[in-house]
Amino acid sequence: MxxxxxxxxxxxxxxxxxxxxxxxxxxxxxxxxxxxxxxxLHELVAHYSGRGIAVVERGGRWHFQxxxxxxxxxxxxxxxxxRLSRAATETLAIIAYHEPVSRAEIEAIRGxxxxxxxxxxxxxxxxxxxxxxREVPGRPVIFATTPEFLAHFGLSSRKDLPxxxxxxxxxxxDPVDDALEEMMTAAEKSVEASGDTSADFGPDSLExxxxxx
Amino acid sequence: MxxxxxxxxxxxxxxxxxxxxxxxxxxxxxxxxxxxxxxxLHELVAHYSGRGIAVVERGGRWHFQxxxxxxxxxxxxxxxxxRLSRAATETLAIIAYHEPVSRAEIEAIRGxxxxxxxxxxxxxxxxxxxxxxREVPGRPVIFATTPEFLAHFGLSSRKDLPxxxxxxxxxxxDPVDDALEEMMTAAEKSVEASGDTSADFGPDSLExxxxxx
Amino acid sequence: MNQDLIANEETVASEDxxxxxxxxxxxxxxxxxxxxxxxxxxxxxxxxxxxxxDLRRISILSxxxxxxTYIERAEALRLELAxxxxxxxxxxxxxxxxxxxxxEVQEEPSAEELAMRLQLRLQRLAAMRDxxxxxxxxxxxxxxxxxxxxxxxxxVDRKNRWQSEWFDLVQAYGQxxxxxxxxxxxxxxRMVMTLDSALSRVxxxxxxxxxxxxxxxxxxxxxxxxxxxxxxxxSFVAALELARMGKAELAQDEVFGPLRLRRAAA
Numbered sequence: 001m002x003x004x005x006x007x008x009x010x011x012x013x014x015x016x017x018x019x020x021x022x023x024x025x026x027x028x029x030x031x032x033x034x035x036x037x038x039x040x041l042h043e044l045v046a047h048y049s050g051r052g053i054a055v056v057e058r059g060g061r062w063h064f065q066x067x068x069x070x071x072x073x074x075x076x077x078x079x080x081x082x083r084l085s086r087a088a089t090e091t092l093a094i095i096a097y098h099e100p101v102s103r104a105e106i107e108a109i110r111g112x113x114x115x116x117x118x119x120x121x122x123x124x125x126x127x128x129x130x131x132x133x134r135e136v137p138g139r140p141v142i143f144a145t146t147p148e149f150l151a152h153f154g155l156s157s158r159k160d161l162p163x164x165x166x167x168x169x170x171x172x173x174d175p176v177d178d179a180l181e182e183m184m185t186a187a188e189k190s191v192e193a194s195g196d197t198s199a200d201f202g203p204d205s206l207e208x209x210x211x212x213x
Numbered sequence: 214m215x216x217x218x219x220x221x222x223x224x225x226x227x228x229x230x231x232x233x234x235x236x237x238x239x240x241x242x243x244x245x246x247x248x249x250x251x252x253x254l255h256e257l258v259a260h261y262s263g264r265g266i267a268v269v270e271r272g273g274r275w276h277f278q279x280x281x282x283x284x285x286x287x288x289x290x291x292x293x294x295x296r297l298s299r300a301a302t303e304t305l306a307i308i309a310y311h312e313p314v315s316r317a318e319i320e321a322i323r324g325x326x327x328x329x330x331x332x333x334x335x336x337x338x339x340x341x342x343x344x345x346x347r348e349v350p351g352r353p354v355i356f357a358t359t360p361e362f363l364a365h366f367g368l369s370s371r372k373d374l375p376x377x378x379x380x381x382x383x384x385x386x387d388p389v390d391d392a393l394e395e396m397m398t399a400a401e402k403s404v405e406a407s408g409d410t411s412a413d414f415g416p417d418s419l420e421x422x423x424x425x426x
Numbered sequence: 427m428n429q430d431l432i433a434n435e436e437t438v439a440s441e442d443x444x445x446x447x448x449x450x451x452x453x454x455x456x457x458x459x460x461x462x463x464x465x466x467x468x469x470x471x472x473x474x475x476x477x478x479x480d481l482r483r484i485s486i487l488s489x490x491x492x493x494x495t496y497i498e499r500a501e502a503l504r505l506e507l508a509x510x511x512x513x514x515x516x517x518x519x520x521x522x523x524x525x526x527x528x529x530e531v532q533e534e535p536s537a538e539e540l541a542m543r544l545q546l547r548l549q550r551l552a553a554m555r556d557x558x559x560x561x562x563x564x565x566x567x568x569x570x571x572x573x574x575x576x577x578x579x580x581x582v583d584r585k586n587r588w589q590s591e592w593f594d595l596v597q598a599y600g601q602x603x604x605x606x607x608x609x610x611x612x613x614x615x616r617m618v619m620t621l622d623s624a625l626s627r628v629x630x631x632x633x634x635x636x637x638x639x640x641x642x643x644x645x646x647x648x649x650x651x652x653x654x655x656x657x658x659x660x661s662f663v664a665a666l667e668l669a670r671m672g673k674a675e676l677a678q679d680e681v682f683g684p685l686r687l688r689r690a691a692a
Contacts, residue, residue, distance in 0.1 A: 004263035013265030014283040018578040031289060031580060050217035052226030064574055066227040071570035073224050073245060074231055084562070087464060093558035109550050111467025112510075152567045162560040172553040176546045183542065231572035279578055290583045297590040299598065305590070306599035324606045338588035366592045375596055377603065385600030 012040040022061035057156050059147030087118045096161055100131040100142035225253040235274035301334050313344040313355035466514035471548050481549045486541040490518045617653040624660035632674055638686040
């Protein structure tokens with residue numbers, strides 16, 4: 001029906017298809033005796049585009065999966081993937097968008113202590129890992145996401161995190177202290193530029209100041 | 214790249230891919246709300262013909278599998294270079310010098326028991342073979358070297374192995390203990406020589422150290 | 427007291443994570459469901475969202491009022507409030523009064539800065555909450571998209587390629603032979619003083635004097651050093667033997683001190 005692909009493409013296709021877990025291009029290459037498999041992988045991505053299954057890259061690892069638009073057909077009665085608590089989903093999002101991040105930093109954003117089990121759930125799911133320690137007093141453990149996290153949520157890399165660019169641009173991923181300092185500096189500058197408006201700076205002016213921010 | 218298949222074909226493709234066991238056409242149909250899936254299955258067979266994976270029917274059940282001619286990819290051998298342990302080297306040497314020998318004889322010469330794995334390694338390496346049984350009570354298995362052994366060590370025959378006289382001349386027959394003792398003595402002497410100076414280290418002692426050195 | 431009403435970090439509210447924020451809300455008709463909040467910041471965020479304006483344009487003063495009203499009503503109903511909600515209420519009351527004060531009277535940090543800080547925190551929490559919702563709404567592996575149900579699996583059989591060198595082999599054999607070769611110990615001929623001759627020499631010398639004599643004085647003079655060692659050992663044993671027979675007395679003043687002996691008084 002279609003043209004027969006070349007032998008390397010066939011070999012990469014078969015290897016990836018038979019693999020029990022996502023594979024890096026290096027692992028595929030090693031398995032196939034050192035061939036350069038990247039072009040073959042891209043050819044496969046193109047070939048499967050629009051079909052019922054797809055070749056995708058998630059965090060540097062490749063795998064076959066069913067097409068996303070067929071979810072309604074495939075979602076089985078089988079137990080829906082474990083429901084995460086609100087605390088866990090928020091914590092996961094904070095780790096993903098801020099990584100690497102310490103527990104204290106997570107708590108600073110959420111405004112509550114993190115229960116022991118919340119991080120455990122994420123670690124157990126394999127979505128989060130300990131990524132070392134921060135070299136500050138107390139050397140707190142810092143957390144980051146894993147390739148499994150990317151695979152589970154269908155992200156090629158962290159750059160694909162929904163809204164990441166907008167959040168960055170809006171400064172919403174910066175610590176409160178940094179943002180505050182920046183705002184103060186900006187406010188001072190605008191005050192200087194616009195002359196002496198500070199004489200009548202009261203509670204009501206908060207809103208107007210926010211507008212300028 | 215290829216034309217987008219119709220939705221039913223895509224659905225069958227994805228269903229078959231995600232299935233944990235081969236499915237009958239009826240089961241697939243039931244899963245997909247009663248559609249006639251036979252034409253879709255045949256279209257898939259045609260589409261995958263010549264690719265790295267294939268859609269096949271076995272006893273009325275359908276499944277995906279790796280293309281038959283690529284089955285070798287599923288099971289690969291990887292060679293790892295490993296150094297022979299000291300026990301294995303000694304055992305091999307004894308077999309080479311005394312062949313054919315039984316395990317008991319090897320142990321008598323080595324003066325220690327031979328672990329089961331040691332001879333297995335030599336058999337696996339292809340350097341030693343079972344050369345029959347000795348016609349004594351118990352009929353123990355006897356071992357001898359192989360042509361691969363000669364090839365690996367660059368010997369044209371066992372006669373190329375140096376004789377005891379040559380080993381002695383090369384110092385290889387010196388008891389290990391003597392060699393060790395000699396080393397220890399040398400080490401002690403150097404310690405003594407340097408020990409003197411450390412106790413009373415002054416300009417004078419420097420000269421005396423020079424003398425002794 | 428109804429323990430369920432205590433907002434206790436996040437052990438509660440895990441079931442309904444869509445949370446009260448999405449519940450129908452009449453602006454003023456606050457319902458008292460503290461177990462639905464994940465701490466005071468969460469409650470504040472929900473109240474802020476009810477203002478239905480961009481979080482950056484939120485009125486901190488009205489937010490503070492709403493929060494304080496909320497807490498007052500909870501207290502009126504004698505609901506047990508977790509400490510952190512009360513701490514936040516106290517802090518917000520302070521913030522409110524500071525915001526009312528003329529600016530010149532304010533201390534550092536200014537009320538505006540505190541208000542802004544709260545606003546920034548709310549924005550950040552809101553951003554992460556939205557991000558979490560978007561993340562959870564993606565096509566997730568095992569829920570929306572699936573891996574192959576029954577992969578054949580890739581197996582790698584390890585095969586060892588054994589390495590050894592000619593020299594290792596020969597050296598190993600040499601060491602085996604050296605280790606197990608029979609060893610003959612040769613004892614060199616050396617000059618000794620027998621116990622018998624020591625016994626006769628010591629007893630005859632004891633007969634000459636009544637004074638204490640040191641053991642060394644009984645040794646043959648100008649002896650070869652190796653003979654001297656043997657003579658010392660033999661003479662010592664001879665002295666012990668004579669003492670045992672009651673023919674001599676032994677004395678030693680200190681450990682390792684000189685050993686003296688003399689003829690026993692008859």
